[in-house]
Amino acid sequence: MTDFTLNAQVRSDLGKGASRRLRRNANLVPAVIYGGDKEPRSISLLAKELSKLLESEASFSHVLNLNVEGQQESVLIKALQRHPAKGFVLHADFVRVVAGQKVTAHVPLHFINEESSVGVKQQAGEVSHTVTEVEVSVLPQDLPEFIEVDLSNVEVGQIVHLSDLKLPKGVELVSLIHGNDLAVANIHASRVQNDTEEEGAAE
Known part of the structure; x- marks a missing residue:
């Protein structure tokens, strides 16, 4: 510890x-x-x-x-x-840090269930991370060490945004407060799969 x-x-x-x-x-x-x-x-x-x-x-x-x-x-x-x-x-x-006053801090994102996600396991897609940490506004006692991003139900072509994240109690995302719903991750068709499809179409 x-x-x-x-x-x-x-x-x-x-x-x-x-x-x-x-x-x-x-x-x-x-x-x-x-x-x-x-x-x-x-x-x-x-x-x-x-x-x-x-x-x-x-x-x-x-x-x-x-x-x-x-x-x-x-x-x-x-x-x-x-x-x-x-x-x-x-x-x-x-x-x-002052008790009772909110702080802003950068918190890492932990991506879970990537390999078992619909887009990877069933559709042979690949995961891309576009954001690896987020800025949060929170009371000191509620500050999380990390925020999980669950990709289990994400399919090929889907984008996960900040607004899709399940936030711990009392945590706000600074970007969302300012109206910026940034992309966090996505699952896209693998390059190998795309190449194969293009070759098939050419034939």
Whole structure:
């Protein structure tokens, strides 16, 4: 089970040069906490602790506990700046979670029953995912780690939209709030099947 706690220290030496020194000399990642009714705080985290936390997909959709020199902050990961080539985190943004106030967070989609779906098993179609995560608006205590997309009854030619998803209690999709009913997945005829049909028609 993942421990969603990170230790941090207050960072007073600010600026790009200071951030580079943190990463190079102390294996620390500069970060900032903002939101709520408090002032933003500049902090630093141990790179190896942050990296270990991020190995869990759930860390991106889970309320984290930041222990900042003995003071506890409940936060969500808002943004990560990564090295363009090596992928490690250069800077992290955390937003405070306030009890009773809705938060927005990105939650991964878990696609289930793909192989046993009507479109794949009976019609030899192929599944395409067009969205792998969604932005939700929800109270902190109702924040899901993931949202399931059940493809069992989807046929070839069908498209699954955001409005088709079964959402956990209290969860709203930000795109739907703004009137954007995006496509999430579809099942289409396989390329092999299409090629075979075209050859038959040509003959």
